[in-house]
Amino acid sequence: MKRGLLVSEGKQHIDPDDIDIQETQRLIEMYPVVVSRHFMVRVNALMQFLKTDTEIFGGKVKDHWWRIEFQNRGSPHLHMVVWIEDHPSVATPEGIARIDSVCSTAIPPETSELYELVKNCQIHRHTSTCTKNNSVCRFNFPRSECLETHVIDPSSNEFIYNGGRICVLKRKSEDGWVNNYSPALLKMWKANMDIQPCSTNESIAYYIAKYVSKSEPTNLDGEVSRVIQ
Known part of the structure; x- marks a missing residue:
């Protein structure tokens, strides 16, 4: 994406690895269409792969829902729910084992290709x-x-403390700052993610309703108008 932003800026001679985070952020804010198109190319390619893959989530993706949001500074991100075919109930040992096989909260060994990611x-x-x-x-x-x-029992204090997340992943004390991720998906996506298993229809409905009804930042309308003009 950095290369595309530099081309839009007329600075295609600059190595994308040489620009810092501040310059990257400025380019993102200046060229939101380039960012959005790049993002959707990645998302569509990912979904095309996931629809045929059976390894990343421990089964075939039989359905999905998503919503794309934009942060105040213009970066898009994706909220998505996927339904996995024949996934065992998370109330069973088999279901828990499946979750542990595809989700992680651990910092890998420094020798792992996942460590830097x-x-x-x-x-x-x-x-x-x-x-x-x-x-x-x-x-x-x-x-x-x-x-x-x-x-978690939805009526428990732990459920409230956990921010409405129905499943708590195993975690070592030294990994307290690690966001939930899929090792296989992180290798492909190479960007931040937050993987959360859902175990009830209610939790899925809550998640979808929350993001369907969530408004964009109040300053976004003005920024969109400015870009269009």
Whole structure:
């Protein structure tokens, strides 16, 4: 994407690896159409692959739903639900084992090809948005050690503390800042993700309704108008 942004800027002679995060952010804000087209090419390619793959999520993707949102600074991200064919119930040992085989919260060994990806993409760092509605991180970082992956009782205090997430993945104490990820998917996508198993129709409906009804940032309309003009 950086190369496309530099071409749009008339600076195709510059090596994309030589521009820093501030310059990258400026280019993203200047060329939202380039960013959006690049993002959708990646998303469509990913979905084309996932529809035929049976390894990444431990089964065939039989259906999906998504919504794309834009951050205040113009970067798009995807909220998506996928339904996996013949996935065992997460209330069973087989279901928990399937989750553990495709989801992780661990920092891999430094010799692993995933190490740099996890360190660069999956480590939570507090920003102002973490505490915009509270004095503590609303994403619950750092997260507590968890010896075994388990499903939460929706009526429990743990469910509330976990931000409405129905499943808690096993986690070592030293991995408290790692966001949930799929090792296989991270190798392909090479960007931040938050993988969360859903075990009930209610949790899926809640997630979809939440993002269907969520409004875009209030300043987005003005930015869209400015770009169109």
